[in-house]
Structures are given as C-alpha cells and as structure tokens.
Amino acid sequence: MRTNDVDSAAEALRSLFPATPLQLNEHLSQRYGANIWLKREDLTPVRSYKIRGAFNFFRKVIAAGGTDKVFVCASAGNHAQGFAFVCRHFGVQGVVYMPVTTPQQKIDKTRTFGAGFISIKLVGDFFDQCYQAAREHVERIDGVMVPPFDHEDIIEGQATVAAEIAEQLPDGVVPDLVILPVGGGGLAAGITGYLADTLPKNAFRFAEPAGAPSLRRSIEAGKVVTLPKVDNFVDGAAVARIGDLNFAALRDFSADQVMLMPENAICVTIIDMLNVEGVVLEPAGALAISAIEALDRESIRGRTVVAVVSGGNFDFERLPDVKERAMRHAGLKKYYILRLAQRPGALRDFLNLLGPEDDIARFEYLKKSARNFGSILIGIETKDAQNFAQLTANFEAAGLGFEDITENDILASMII
The missing domain is CATH 3.40.50.1100 (Rossmann fold)
Incomplete structure (x- = not known):
C-alpha cells in the first residue's frame, strides 16, 4: 500500500x-x-467507517468512466448505509440487497441515506442467499458489485482512518x-x-x-x-x-x-x-x-x-x-432452576435465604416435576458479585435442589 x-x-x-x-x-x-x-x-x-471504503471504490470506478453503471451491494448493516450515502453523493444509481429478516430501522436508514438514488431488494432469510441474488443481478445488468471489505480500493479507503x-x-x-x-x-x-x-x-x-x-x-x-x-x-x-x-x-x-x-x-x-x-x-x-x-x-x-x-x-x-448480558458478565445477575416443596411456607423459607442486596428480577413456575415438588425459574440481581457465593452457600445449607443456568447458552437462548 x-x-x-x-x-x-x-x-x-x-x-x-x-x-x-x-x-x-x-x-x-x-x-x-x-x-x-x-x-x-x-x-x-453514517456512524461507521464503512463510508470510507465505499467512497474510495466509487470515485475510482467513476474516474474510469463508470458513471453509467448501476452499483450493487449486499448488506444488512453499515456497508449498505455507506453505499447508499455515496450513491447519492455521486448521483449514481445503486441497488442494495438485504435479507428479508433485516430490521426495519436499518432498511429505513439505508433508504434515507440514498434517497432518490437507490432501490432496496429484500431477498432470502440469510445473508448468503441475499449475496447470491446480488451477484446474479450484477451479471444480468452488467453492473458493478461493491464488496464490503475484500478489495484493494476498499482497503485503501479504510486506511484513511490511519492517515x-x-x-x-x-x-x-x-x-x-x-x-x-x-x-x-x-x-x-x-x-x-x-x-x-x-x-x-x-x-x-x-x-x-x-x-x-x-x-x-x-x-x-x-x-x-x-x-x-x-x-x-x-x-x-x-x-x-x-x-x-x-x-x-x-x-x-x-x-x-x-x-x-x-x-x-x-x-x-x-x-x-x-x-x-x-x-x-x-x-x-x-x-x-x-x-x-x-x-x-x-x-x-x-x-x-x-x-x-x-x-x-x-x-x-x-x-x-x-x-x-452486561449484568450476567459482571456477575451481578444469575438464573437458577429451583426445586421447591409444594407446601405452605416453602416460598417464605426460600425468600429468607436471600441477602439484603439480593433482588428477584424474574420468577416463573415451570412445571410440576413430582407430586410434592415444583420447578421454578428465578432470576436474581445483586449489587456485588461476591453476594452470590453466600447465596449459593445458603441454598446448599438449606438442602435446596437448584441448578445455576446463567452460563448455559442453550437454555439462556430459550427462556432468558
């Protein structure tokens, strides 16, 4: 370079x-x-550096006589917005391919940045499907594909950050x-x-x-x-x-x-x-x-x-x-599955195990696992991560059946 x-x-x-x-x-x-x-x-x-590479790519294609070309990109994020902004800046036509699952906010922002100079096509549930459709469109119209990162002119544009x-x-x-x-x-x-x-x-x-x-x-x-x-x-x-x-x-x-x-x-x-x-x-x-x-x-x-x-x-x-996610990473929030006896006063006994800085953020009865016991999903927040050591000790001393599921990604994605 x-x-x-x-x-x-x-x-x-x-x-x-x-x-x-x-x-x-x-x-x-x-x-x-x-x-x-x-x-x-x-x-x-456009609130990201992606506009740099897109601008540098466009200016070189246009300098080489590509003003009559239609520019195309596939992106559901920052590359699409930078692309759209640059299309409007140079007054050239562009097509942005996005997955159907793209949040409406991103679609609207891209349309705003490229107002009057871009069209948006929603294709496929995943980026690979969207990207393939964009490639096929470029070939049909003899357009110009603007890659998000793997091109020497894109790299050169991003290098302006260092300059x-x-x-x-x-x-x-x-x-x-x-x-x-x-x-x-x-x-x-x-x-x-x-x-x-x-x-x-x-x-x-x-x-x-x-x-x-x-x-x-x-x-x-x-x-x-x-x-x-x-x-x-x-x-x-x-x-x-x-x-x-x-x-x-x-x-x-x-x-x-x-x-x-x-x-x-x-x-x-x-x-x-x-x-x-x-x-x-x-x-x-x-x-x-x-x-x-x-x-x-x-x-x-x-x-x-x-x-x-x-x-x-x-x-x-x-x-x-x-x-x-931030609270879980900082150790200030945990989720447990509890096995509580189905008897009067069981919940009161459990609450007495909590410390003065512990707070219940979620409480959900899941299902009856046995005649005299029930399963509870509970989320607990605290002010100091060290408090959970004492809470765990309290659970064990009380003979409470429990499992910490905070770091269980599969369960977290389903129920947290």
Whole structure:
C-alpha cells in the first residue's frame, strides 16, 4: 500500500465529511492509568467507517468512466448505509440487497441515506442467499458489485482512518498500542499497512468477537478458514470468512495479537460508555474499547493507546438484551432452576435465604416435576458479585435442589 495514495483518498474524502475526531478520553485514561485516544468513527455521516471504503471504490470506478453503471451491494448493516450515502453523493444509481429478516430501522436508514438514488431488494432469510441474488443481478445488468471489505480500493479507503490518526496526534506522540476491530479485515489491513513504516508489528492488537474469530483461526491455520457458524450478536463484525486480500496483509501477525472478546463483555462496554460518556455504540463499535479491559493494566500504564471506535448504529430495541448480558458478565445477575416443596411456607423459607442486596428480577413456575415438588425459574440481581457465593452457600445449607443456568447458552437462548 502506498501512503501517497491513501493521503490522496483522504483528501478526496473531505468533499464528503471532515476528519472524524481523535479524542483523548479522560474516563478511560483515568481508569487504566494510560493515555487512551479514541478515533471516533461513530461520528461519520453514517456512524461507521464503512463510508470510507465505499467512497474510495466509487470515485475510482467513476474516474474510469463508470458513471453509467448501476452499483450493487449486499448488506444488512453499515456497508449498505455507506453505499447508499455515496450513491447519492455521486448521483449514481445503486441497488442494495438485504435479507428479508433485516430490521426495519436499518432498511429505513439505508433508504434515507440514498434517497432518490437507490432501490432496496429484500431477498432470502440469510445473508448468503441475499449475496447470491446480488451477484446474479450484477451479471444480468452488467453492473458493478461493491464488496464490503475484500478489495484493494476498499482497503485503501479504510486506511484513511490511519492517515487522519497520524495527522491528529500531538507532535511527537507515537502510539505504543493501536487496537483495531476486525470483521472482514478491511479496516485492519488498511491501517496496519499505512502505519507499517511507523509502528512495529507488536504495536497492534486486533479485537474480534469470540463468536466469530475468522482472523484468529486463519492465522492459526496459516490459511483463510471459513467458520462453520458464527454468533451474529456483534452483527457489524460477525464474519465467517475474512477477506483473502485482508488475510494476506495480516497473516504475519501473531495469533496472540488477536483478542477474542466475549459478546457479553462487549455489552458491559456499551452500557459503560452510554452511562458515563453518553456515547452510543453498536456492538462492533465497542470491540476495541472492550479489548482494553482485557489487557494487563500494568502493560499499558503510562502508555499511549489508540482504539478505533468503529460504529454507532445501535438499535435501542436491543438495549434490554444488552443490559441483561452486561449484568450476567459482571456477575451481578444469575438464573437458577429451583426445586421447591409444594407446601405452605416453602416460598417464605426460600425468600429468607436471600441477602439484603439480593433482588428477584424474574420468577416463573415451570412445571410440576413430582407430586410434592415444583420447578421454578428465578432470576436474581445483586449489587456485588461476591453476594452470590453466600447465596449459593445458603441454598446448599438449606438442602435446596437448584441448578445455576446463567452460563448455559442453550437454555439462556430459550427462556432468558
């Protein structure tokens, strides 16, 4: 990657929006005893960095005489919104393929960004079906497929994030650590490529969702690996296969530099940034900040850390689920199946086992498992995670039949 080409792309991008801010975050800096800088890609016009790669791709096709072409993409998220915005900017026609299951909020936002210049087609229940339909449409109309991450012009566009970081850091300040979120790998490939002559390889960390570790598994295998399944909770970064070009750019990094972030830990970051900083982040946008918590604090004390905040397209209908996951990860909420005797006073006896800071958040009679006993699903919240040790001891001392199902993913997905 040539830095001059990236700098030119960054300059061209100024016709679309100003450089996103690089902010020294006092809250995180004080917490970790380090200088934590956040590159706020949640503040682009479409609240994610995806607009950069799309813009760079479009401008090169148009410069080569492609103004009469119809552009096509397949996406249910940030790529679709960036694509739509750029279609309107250049005044070209575009078609966005989305799965039928795409939330209406995302459909409406994409339509708004591309108003008058895009059409939206809902096809298939899953992305693969949607993507195949988009590919077939491109062939029929001799259009231009705009990939989400695996293309040199997309990578070059995402690298403009690094160009801005280099320009925005105070004179003489060089990051000791740069933390990058990874989905398809376009952002990570672009930023590491641009900063290759400035920072050593060990200055980078990559944050992937634990349920979609496509980069980690590929580095471990020494080749691109397609994951058999992924957890789609971090929908902006849940990719089953990292891009081929992006893997080629990242394959020489150590697998240990790829940090796998549990989805529930990411929820803790989302809630923390919302409550303390008033910053709205989607799960993918919280990846890099969440990774800071997983680092050895002594290893970053007094050092300069840059984390890329990759997106802020958060659907607030997801907030109850995010809060639930955050509390469970922090150890402040647990779910139990209890076997209670069906006799007068049994419930009162159980309530006496709770501590002064324990609160029942859910209580549901499930079924009668025997003549004199019944099964109860109960959710308990507390103010200190250590309280659950005493609660468990109380259950055992009372001879109460119980099972902690908090971390049982199958049961959690069905009944929690």
